[in-house]
Amino acid sequence: MSQIPPLIRYLSAAVFLGLGVLMLVWRKGPNWWIGVRLPWTYADREIWDKSWRLAAVFLVGMGVGALASWKIFFISTAHLLILGILYPIYLYRRKYGTIRYWKDAGWLNYRPMAKCPNCGYLQKLKPPGNPAIITCEACGGTIRSE
Ligand SMILES: [Zn+2]
Known part of the structure; x- marks a missing residue:
């Protein structure tokens, strides 16, 4: 050194x-x-x-x-x-x-995607991002809740 x-x-x-x-x-x-x-x-x-x-x-x-x-x-x-x-x-x-993840036009516009543990459906989360509770669009089950 x-x-x-x-x-x-x-x-x-x-x-x-x-x-x-x-x-x-x-x-x-x-x-x-x-x-x-x-x-x-x-x-x-x-x-x-x-x-x-x-x-x-x-x-x-x-x-x-x-x-x-x-x-x-x-x-x-x-x-x-x-x-x-x-x-x-x-x-x-x-x-x-x-x-x-997915991305709109624009610089920092990355958005999360979420996969349902129940049915495996992968959905794009809409703005505003980072929701505390995520509900599956396909089966209605809860993907994540805080
Ligand atoms: Zn589901």
Whole structure:
């Protein structure tokens, strides 16, 4: 860990720690430039927020790692990249029973789809997205309720 010039070490620490702490204290809704920007996070605000927090923690880990140990840095980076993608997909799958989504025209207009556990019917959820209670259009059963 000593071969890397201190300037690079401090710069990376400042960038990642700064971004991580910023993301811990400040929350922003789905947007095009910061956050875990995936169709599954765009489609669901709850999943967006949870992925945001996870990313913030790993960014702090990267910042601390840049100062303390490049091993921690690389482990945090790997976790951020892998879990940052798998975690929202997992949450989405658990919530909607599918990883499919649909999209209207427009930038961030991803919408969730939901699969009925009773009849297997896959339906597009209409805006406003992320309803607490989802009823199956085909069989009338409850897909999800909170
Ligand atoms: Zn159904």
